[in-house]
Amino acid sequence: MKLKFQPEKCIGCHLCELACSGYKEGVFNPALARLQVSSKYKSYNLVNEARLCDRCLKCVDACTTGALKFDAAQLVLNGDECVNCGACFEACPTGVLRPGGQGFPLVCDGCRGDPYCVKWCPHGALLVEEAR
Amino acid sequence: MGTVKIELRGPLARYGTRDKGTGRMEMTADNGVTVLEILNQLHIPCHHVGLIVVNGKKGTMQTALREGDHLIIFPVVAGG
Amino acid sequence: MGGYQGLVLRVDLTNQKVTTERLNMEWAADYLGGKGLGMKYLYEEVGPGAGALAPENKLIFMTGPFTGTIVPCSGKLSIVTKSPASGTILDCSIGGSAAVEIKRAGYDAVIIEGKSDHPVYLLIEDDRVELREAKDYWGLGCHDTEEKFKQTYGDDYSVLSTGPAGENLVTFACITSDMYRQAGRGGVGAVMGSKMLKAVVVKGTGGVGAADIQKLMEVAHNAFKNDLLTDTNLWAYTDGTPMIVELSQTTGILPTNNFQQGNFDKFAGIKSESVTAARLAKKGCTSCGLGCGNFIKAGDVVVEGPEYETLSVAGSNCGIGDLGAIAKFNNYCDAYGLDSISTGGVIAFAMEMTEKGIHDFGIRFGDVEKYLELPGLIATRRGLGAELANGVKKLAETYGGREFAMQVKGLEFPGYDPRGSWGMGLAYATAPRGACHMSAWPVAEEAYGERDPFTIEGKAELVKDLQHYNAAKFSLILCDFWALSFDLMAEMLAALLGREITAGDLELAGERIFNLARLFNIREGMGAKDDVLPERIYSHPLPGGATMGKTLPEGEFKKMLAEYYSLRGWDENGRPTPEKLARLGLA
CATH class of the missing domain: 1.10.599.10 (Aldehyde Ferredoxin Oxidoreductase Protein, subunit A, domain 3)
Structure with missing residues (x-):
């Protein structure tokens, strides 16, 4: 599966990020979410943008220790093998992959195909798209 | 039998399936049909219904409609 | 601890000093947060007879326990102070993202006290808090202020600012955030201006916890699906507050020509359909599931609005039924930092005074050209604006017309005629x-x-x-x-x-x-x-x-x-x- 963002349907509520961090990290903090959505007035225009993991798997290729894997159609991090080298962040073309509190990558595992961010999106701006 | 003009406002427009979601429609109904009967026919839950307007005036669930009447249904609103 | 951060940021402008202190948790238990807790701090800290625009008044930005959590519709910020318009206690709320940024920076509240001797702004980046020189911002409108701060610090900062109206102590000056969200009523912007605080610029990177986060998310998600996103609340999304225009028109409580009538013959121009037809996008506050904001383009103006209160009190109540004109007026009020309700009210009063021949303010109902000049004149206290900046109550005390001075305790009426809703x-x-x-x-x-x-x-x-x-x-x-x-x-x-x-x-x-x-x-x-x-x-x-x-x-x-x-x-x-x-x- 893959997430899809429809900017014209986004109202900028950030419930997706709050849900993601709440379920995955046990705290409400958009900085720890596995997706980033921005809805701001810029030069008198409303600009809605999102960074989502599109399963390009460049992070998996870049991983120096094999800690990041694509297994059973989902991204998985084995924390024991991660050495915080940062190669995955640099390889991520969208910048959606970020370090969490301990420096480990905040990996979007797609919530087993039923993502919380989508469940909390009020007006259908976030969708699940089947891919691969 | 007669025709009444109906407008469903705000989120209630989605109950107007035969009008592509604009919430505007004409319905054929017996003379004397009540607003409540119209709501039931359209499957609109009463607890979401706020102001009822019949021919520009405030009506009630029991207001009886006649040929050519114009009914507008608003949702409940909170805050201002 | 869940909900509260437990910390208050106190900013003493007289001594240019910033300190932190523990949130009074006993008060938090009794007064919850936001409006109530802000009022408790004000009640304890600002004694009787304090001048609303004097250094002894305080300006309290208060978040609530739900702020920053996933509980929907919890993104607003309470601003509590003593009102320069009414001399009463005043709480006023503002949407957008500022409340959540303050909370994520680690604070439940920011209390501003004293008065600076030069224009400053408050910069909050988590525990790094500074007062900075604001002379390059003083005099700018709220929109330009926000754009300039975002160019300097980045788009992800929230800005709460006051405009020229607040700087010039207009008693119905507002505070603006996220460009088009206002704490409008009672003169919170004038209190900010009196302290020479141009803006609060805030970015937080922290989070908000919950005692039982699984349970909270379960309850909140159930509420989100079955209690929030229902036909009872979604009018805010499909239409937003403009829907109320038709409700008021039908029931005869739409203020028209300074409350001389309860319905308006040109109401078609200001009803919800007109606003929806001009809509570019919907916008909500942080954590909102509804999204009441209508970002529209009407004529050459883009604005988030106008809301019902503006369409009525600054529209029909001034005899204006042209959405383009009201959108422009709305945009001027936002930019100059004026409450569009009180501004509409004071203009409508001047119109009736002129038409009745009691005092000639040179403006009549429906005079779009003069109407659009007034926000700028009021905010800068020039020409006719110098008089109108005093508000309806003081105008009536000076020139008469007290029986139709539509205010209580010095605060102008919002958009509902009580003769049709006792x-x-x-x-x-x-x-x-x-x-x-x-x-x-x-x-x-x-x-x-x-x-x-x-x-x-x-x-x-x-x-x-x-x-x-x-x-x-x-x-x-x-x-x-x-x-x-x-x-x-x-x-x-x-x-x-x-x-x-x-x-x-x-x-x-x-x-x-x-x-x-x-x-x-x-x-x-x-x-x-x-x-x-x-x-x-x-x-x-x-x-x-x-x-x-x-x-x-x-x-x-x-x-x-x-x-x-x-x-x-x-x-x-x-x-x-x-x-x-x-x-x-x-x-």
């Missing part, structure tokens, strides 16, 4: 900050609902209960547009804080908060003598539509007020009795 008259008369639609909104049940709008029967109790409901809700803080029950609020708060909280606890907190506001005003010398409505409401019958021939007779109003005092446990002067205070823990 409980609303009681709400205006008894709201702590003056004529206010946010302390109770009985029109939903009277004019727009099934209750008879033209009777006082049951209205005292209705208004009292709504006042408690809103006081609790705006303290937590939840948005007005989510019609949720006390039970649901209590269930979510219990999961957040990890202790038992009942609907009854919240209702009692609401009553406590409402009474504390009353005590503040009593300490300022106010009482029953101030709980009055303009003569027009008592004795000028409306001329047409659903409210044809209607007034709210003074005798009926007085009876309703007496019943209200009695139900509240207040004496005939509107003072809470010692027994009532003891029961509320206010003795």
